[in-house]
Amino acid sequence: MSELELRPEIVALPKVLLHDHLDGGVRPQTVLELAEETGYDGLPASDAAGLARWFRESSDSGSLVRYLETFAQTVAVLQTESALFRVASECAQDLAADGVVYAEVRYAPEQHLEAGLTLEQVVEAVNAGFRDGEARSGHRIRVRALLTAMRHAAKSSEIAELVVRYRDQEVGGFDIAGAEAGYPPTRHLDAFEYLRRENAHFTIHAGEAFGLPSIWEAIQWCGAERLGHGVRIVDDISASDELGLLAGFVRDRRIPLEMCPSSNIQTGAATDIASHPITRLKDLRFRVTLNTDNRLMSDTSMSKEMQLLVDEAGWTKDDLRWVTVNAMKSAFLPFDERLALIEDTIKPAYA
Numbered sequence: 470m471s472e473l474e475l476r477p478e479i480v481a482l483p484k485v486l487l488h489d490h491l492d493g494g495v496r497p498q499t500v501l502e503l504a505e506e507t508g509y510d511g512l513p514a515s516d517a518a519g520l521a522r523w524f525r526e527s528s529d530s531g532s533l534v535r536y537l538e539t540f541a542q543t544v545a546v547l548q549t550e551s552a553l554f555r556v557a558s559e560c561a562q563d564l565a566a567d568g569v570v571y572a573e574v575r576y577a578p579e580q581h582l583e584a585g586l587t588l589e590q591v592v593e594a595v596n597a598g599f600r601d602g603e604a605r606s607g608h609r610i611r612v613r614a615l616l617t618a619m620r621h622a623a624k625s626s627e628i629a630e631l632v633v634r635y636r637d638q639e640v641g642g643f644d645i646a647g648a649e650a651g652y653p654p655t656r657h658l659d660a661f662e663y664l665r666r667e668n669a670h671f672t673i674h675a676g677e678a679f680g681l682p683s684i685w686e687a688i689q690w691c692g693a694e695r696l697g698h699g700v701r702i703v704d705d706i707s708a709s710d711e712l713g714l715l716a717g718f719v720r721d722r723r724i725p726l727e728m729c730p731s732s733n734i735q736t737g738a739a740t741d742i743a744s745h746p747i748t749r750l751k752d753l754r755f756r757v758t759l760n761t762d763n764r765l766m767s768d769t770s771m772s773k774e775m776q777l778l779v780d781e782a783g784w785t786k787d788d789l790r791w792v793t794v795n796a797m798k799s800a801f802l803p804f805d806e807r808l809a810l811i812e813d814t815i816k817p818a819y820a
């Protein structure tokens with residue numbers, strides 16, 4: 470991705486981010502310092518610029534599986550409470566500086582147990598880091614956590630229970646992530662059924678590397694409230710914009726699509742920003758939201774994703790307001806709190 474000078478008027482707009490991975494958004498310099506502190510010697514570069522380049526280039530393979538391999542480097546240095554606290558705090562500060570007013574940041578607690586932490590210690594360290602970052606940011610931002618279970622693993626029920634246990638401590642919901650092909654979400658039906666019995670929220674990564682069957686299972690078998698990516702829903706829309714039954718269901722039910730344009734280009738789910746399905750889905754009035762996915766791997770931010778759409782796909786400020794309101798409506802947050810953010814923070818700033 471080329472260097473992009475961000476326009477201050479875009480940075481200043483209030484933004485809502487529903488799909489951002491904590492372990493995909495670490496500052497390169499922090500990765501280096503944490504590796505030094507913890508004695509991890511497996512990093513592929515020894516300076517921040519080189520490391521940033523390595524992450525971006527290694528993620529450019531056109532394959533989700535290869536893209537996901539780069540996370541081994543960030544996960545390796547995120548095995549202590551102090552590392553998790555620091556990275557969560559910096560995440561909240563970086564998002565706030567980018568104009569984000571509300572964020573749901575996800576990570577997989579089960580990936581941070583290698584040095585002996587318990588799941589609870591992981592969640593509490595990250596939560597404390599978010600609170601610290603909110604306070605230090607000097608902006609009004611609220612950051613909540615989504616707890617991810619890895620789709621190839623067998624911890625989803627435990628992670629789902631964690632979501633319910635910490636729901637009053639800014640844990641908004643549950644997600645599953647990881648390689649999509651070969652690991653259908655129905656492997657985790659027990660977790661989804663439990664969450665529904667508990668009136669808890671969840672989203673599922675679906676329709677990114679794999680097509681319609683994955684989206685269909687996520688919605689109709691698992692009961693996903695939102696779709697992570699969901700970009701392949703265009704496979705169910707004809708050249709003359711006729712919607713198939715599944716695409717029609719997704720649009721009619723206003724199922725939010727957590728779309729991540731730059732990430733999709735790196736994993737091969739889309740070719741470029743100009744032709745990314747997000748614009749077509751916006752024009753067809755799907756419940757489209759705009760997201761970063763992994764700021765480190767894609768060298769991106771919410772402002773950058775917005776500016777790319779404006780510059781390369783003809784988006785207007787009205788479109789940016791629309792996806793921002795869509796995202797706020799789709800947040801895993803009580804209705805009155807969503808409404809307050811829309812009326813008091815978002816709408817006045819885009820007027």
Ligand SMILES: O=c1[nH]cnc2c1ncn2[C@@H]1O[C@H](CO)[C@@H](O)[C@H]1O
Pocket residue numbers: 490491492493533537540544575576577580617646647648674677732762763
């Ligand atoms: O776009 C994606 N698709 C599927 N899985 C992902 C994506 N981005 C990150 N992760 C996976 O989610 C884990 C927890 O944050 C990451 O470690 C990575 O393996």
Ligand SMILES: [Zn+2]
Pocket residue numbers: 488490646674697762
């Ligand atoms: Zn993701």
